[in-house]
Each structure stands twice: as C-alpha cells, then as structure tokens.
Amino acid sequence: GAPRGGGGGTGARAIAWRNPxxxxxxxxxxxxxxxxxxVAVQFATAALMAGACEGGARGPGPGEGLxxxxxxxxxxxxxALTAVRALWRWAAGLPHWAPGLPPWERELSRAxxxxxxxxxxxxxxxxxLQALGEGAEVGFFGLxxxxxxxxxxxxxxxxxxxxxxxxxxxxxxxxxVHLGLVVKHQxxx
Numbered sequence: 493g494a495p496r497g498g499g500g501g502t503g504a505r506a507i508a509w510r511n512p513x514x515x516x517x518x519x520x521x522x523x524x525x526x527x528x529x530x531v532a533v534q535f536a537t538a539a540l541m542a543g544a545c546e547g548g549a550r551g552p553g554p555g556e557g558l559x560x561x562x563x564x565x566x567x568x569x570x571x572a573l574t575a576v577r578a579l580w581r582w583a584a585g586l587p588h589w590a591p592g593l594p595p596w597e598r599e600l601s602r603a604x605x606x607x608x609x610x611x612x613x614x615x616x617x618x619x620x621l622q623a624l625g626e627g628a629e630v631g632f633f634g635l636x637x638x639x640x641x642x643x644x645x646x647x648x649x650x651x652x653x654x655x656x657x658x659x660x661x662x663x664x665x666x667x668x669v670h671l672g673l674v675v676k677h678q679x680x681x
Contacts, residue, residue: 515587526573527573537560538660540559541560564619564620564630567616567620574612597677618652621651622656623652625646625651
C-alpha cells in the first residue's frame with residue numbers, strides 16, 4: 493500500500509508509533525527486533541555452555557557459570573519482553589494483510605505467529621522449571637534472585653529440561669518458517 497502520513501507533498505513519512513493500517517509501527521518493530529536479538533543471545537549462550545561443559549568427567553569448563561547466569565537472566569528478560577510485546581500487540585492492533593496475499597500464506601503466517609508466541613512463553617518457563625527443580629537460585633543480572641526450591645526436585649528438573657530442549661527445537665522450526673515467509677514476501681513476491 494501507499495505510505496501513510498507525510499507532510500505536504502515532501503514524500504516524508506511521519507513516525508508511526510502505533511501500527512497504521514499498512515505497516516507495523518516503530519514500537520512494534522523495536523519490540524520485534526529486541527526479542528529476535530535476545531533469542532539469538534540465548535542460542536549463543538546455550539552453545540557456549542555446551543562448549544564449556546564438554547569437559548565431561550573433568551567437570552564443567554571455565555565460563556560455564558557466566559554463560560548459565562547470562563542465559564537465565566536473558567531468559568527472564570525475554571519472558572518479560574514477550575509479555576510487553578503481546579500487550580502492545582493487543583493495544584496497537586495489527587496492520588492489514590498485504591494485498592494479494594494468498595489464503596494459504598495468511599493461515600501459515602497466523603499459525604507461525606501463534607507458535608512463536610507460545611514457544612517464547614514456554615521456553616523461559618521450562619528453563620525456569622528446570623533450574624528451580626535443580627534447587628538453583630535464578631538471578632537477574634545480579635540485581636535480584638529467585639530462590640530455588642528448598643531441595644532439588646529431580647522430576648521437575650527433568651521435565652523442565654526435556655521441555656526446554658523440545659521447545660527450543662520448536663522455536664527453531666517456527667523461526668525457520670517465519671524467515672521463509674519473510675524471504676518469499678520480500679524478495680520472491
């Protein structure tokens with residue numbers, strides 16, 4: 493669609509904080525990219541932790557505590573930011589679909605969006621369940637700590653850990669479909 497806003501024929505667009513009918517606004521875009529960045533940080537810290545833990549019988553490698561603390565803190569931040577993003581989406585509404593978008597693509601987009609929001613909730617919650625089940629305290633960038641359970645609860649830890657890994661793979665799948673739709677929409681169509 494044609495750009496919205498703009499002043500007196502100059503072709504400049506006014507800053508759209510909320511979502512106008514034909515595109516996402518500045519706040520929605522900022523929240524989207526902040527979440528995308530934090531998800532990338534989470535995968536990077538998870539990979540670094542896996543590398544730090546390759547010591548096997550020798551015990552954890554150097555840096556594991558830093559990576560784990562960062563991973564947990566960013567997970568809590570991601571959980572909060574996803575909540576803010578969902579509230580903003582509800583308050584600001586969504587722009588209209590691109591003209592000519594086929595029904596199958598709309599449905600796939602809706603399903604992918606639904607999946608992304610669910611996994612962005614479930615991933616930090618399952619990680620939190622795993623940590624609390626281990627009896628670990630979960631800190632938030634050294635500012636405060638969520639106390640662990642009085643004792644380790646291996647069942648909670650196991651359920652949280654397995655769930656965390658499965659949901660991480662679901663996130664990879666949903667992001668792959670999302671990126672595929674973006675590529676199709678931006679460069680193929």
